[in-house]
Amino acid sequence: MAIARPVRALGLAAIVMWCFFLWQIFRPSGQISNQYKSFERDPMLDSTGEPEGILRPATSGNYAPGPGSDRINATLLALVRNEELEGMLQAMGDLERTWNHKFNYPWTFFNDVPFSDEFKQKTQAVTKAECRYEVIPEEHWAMPSWINKDLYEESVKILKEQEIQYADMISYHQMCRWNSGMFYKHPALADTQFYWRVEPKVHFFCDVDYDVFRYMQDNNKTYGFTINLYDAPASIPTLWPETQKFLAQHPEYVHKNNAMDWLTDKTRRPAHNAKANGYSTCHFWTNFEIADLSFWRSKAYEDYFNHLDRAGGFFYERWGDAPVHSIALGLFADSSSIHWFRDIGYQHIPFFNCPNSPKCHGCVKGRFAEGADWLNQEDCRPNWFKYVGMG
Ligand SMILES: Nc1nc2c(ncn2[C@@H]2O[C@H](COP(=O)(O)OP(=O)(O)OP(=O)(O)O)[C@@H](O)[C@H]2O)c(=O)[nH]1
Ligand SMILES: [Mg+2]
Numbered sequence: 600m601a602i603a604r605p606v607r608a609l610g611l612a613a614i615v616m617w618c619f620f621l622w623q624i625f626r627p628s629g630q631i632s633n634q635y636k637s638f639e640r641d642p643m644l645d646s647t648g649e650p651e652g653i654l655r656p657a658t659s660g661n662y663a664p665g666p667g668s669d670r671i672n673a674t675l676l677a678l679v680r681n682e683e684l685e686g687m688l689q690a691m692g693d694l695e696r697t698w699n700h701k702f703n704y705p706w707t708f709f710n711d712v713p714f715s716d717e718f719k720q721k722t723q724a725v726t727k728a729e730c731r732y733e734v735i736p737e738e739h740w741a742m743p744s745w746i747n748k749d750l751y752e753e754s755v756k757i758l759k760e761q762e763i764q765y766a767d768m769i770s771y772h773q774m775c776r777w778n779s780g781m782f783y784k785h786p787a788l789a790d791t792q793f794y795w796r797v798e799p800k801v802h803f804f805c806d807v808d809y810d811v812f813r814y815m816q817d818n819n820k821t822y823g824f825t826i827n828l829y830d831a832p833a834s835i836p837t838l839w840p841e842t843q844k845f846l847a848q849h850p851e852y853v854h855k856n857n858a859m860d861w862l863t864d865k866t867r868r869p870a871h872n873a874k875a876n877g878y879s880t881c882h883f884w885t886n887f888e889i890a891d892l893s894f895w896r897s898k899a900y901e902d903y904f905n906h907l908d909r910a911g912g913f914f915y916e917r918w919g920d921a922p923v924h925s926i927a928l929g930l931f932a933d934s935s936s937i938h939w940f941r942d943i944g945y946q947h948i949p950f951f952n953c954p955n956s957p958k959c960h961g962c963v964k965g966r967f968a969e970g971a972d973w974l975n976q977e978d979c980r981p982n983w984f985k986y987v988g989m990g
């Protein structure tokens with residue numbers, strides 16, 4: 600019996616769809632569909648060693664715990680809640696194993712409420728280095744007096760409609776503001792120059808054998824990052840316009856070797872740039888950052904932060920410390936003082952920095968994202984490499 604042509608066509612279409620469906624499920628992991636690829640070839644697949652420049656291995660000095668060492672004024676720094684103890688122990692364990700057991704830099708923990716005895720005992724047990732536990736002063740954490748509560752409530756509703764994650768958690772807004780403009784004002788950091796920010800639950804994969812803080816100091820680095828991402832434009836619609844207002848008042852703060860082209864790129868994701876009113880949304884993912892506190896303490900940054908803080912976007916929108924830090928660095932820092940730590944294997948779900956190096960274990964070399972293919976399009980490193988380079 601002959602089958603009618605439309606039925607045959609329908610049958611064929613169903614088979615093709617079925618094959619496509621199976622391919623989507625069973626295609627080899629790590630193979631990203633072209634639609635979402637950021638690079639022709641990810642530079643992380645190239646063999647990665649230590650950075651160029653002056654490096655000090657642990658054997659070059661006295662890095663034993665206690666006073667009188669060759670450590671510089673630097674700390675590992677974590678803002679964390681008592682409830683996140685398990686995740687913090689895991690992240691600490693990774694960083695101690697891969698790096699800090701060789702250098703014994705102190706850990707400084709910050710919290711908006713006092714740390715529990717259990718938190719103190721268990722974190723101190725993971726490291727030979729000194730641990731400090733600090734409470735954030737109320738005036739650094741509280742919503743500022745000039746924020747209108749009704750307007751805040753209304754704004755949260757709009758942000759939620761736009762599916763901005765955590766927009767209805769006031770503590771998230773407070774955390775972003777504290778990380779943007781408050782942490783470096785805590786008295787406990789008064790004598791500290793460099794910090795390495797660590798969040799609970801992050802992973803470190805690679806043995807790092809040089810003093811990372813000394814590397815920053817000896818090679819005139821202001822800021823170090825691992826991952827570069829696009830932001831959700833709906834969380835920051837007025838951040839760039841406010842920045843432009845600030846720049847009109849203070850053109851003198853812009854560094855001559857700035858990264859303005861990186862900040863304003865609209866070639867790769869024009870819709871993001873348009874929705875963020877001129878900002879590419881490309882930012883350093885600040886849950887990892889190694890930086891010189893003098894940058895945040897500079898007059899340029901202080902004036903910039905105060906301008907933003909008064910504008911209210913930490914509460915009326917959901918400005919994150921990542922775009923705020925990144926815009927400031929792109930404008931006020933010498934872009935050659937910003938370093939990609941390609942050799943530090945790192946993960947904060949769902950993104951990775953996983954180098955091709957025998958020193959790395961536990962991550963897939965060159966993998967950028969895990970969970971869904973489309974996450975790969977959030978990778979903004981190609982822009983940084985294009986405008987500034989890989990150094
Ligand atoms: N003490 C304290 N720490 C907080 C608070 N909110 C966030 N943090 C910390 O701030 C950091 C960032 O918060 P996260 O909730 O991880 O924010 P995120 O990384 O944007 O979100 P995830 O993708 O869910 O990890 C983490 O180290 C948290 O432990 C808070 O209210 N109090
Ligand atoms: Mg986090």
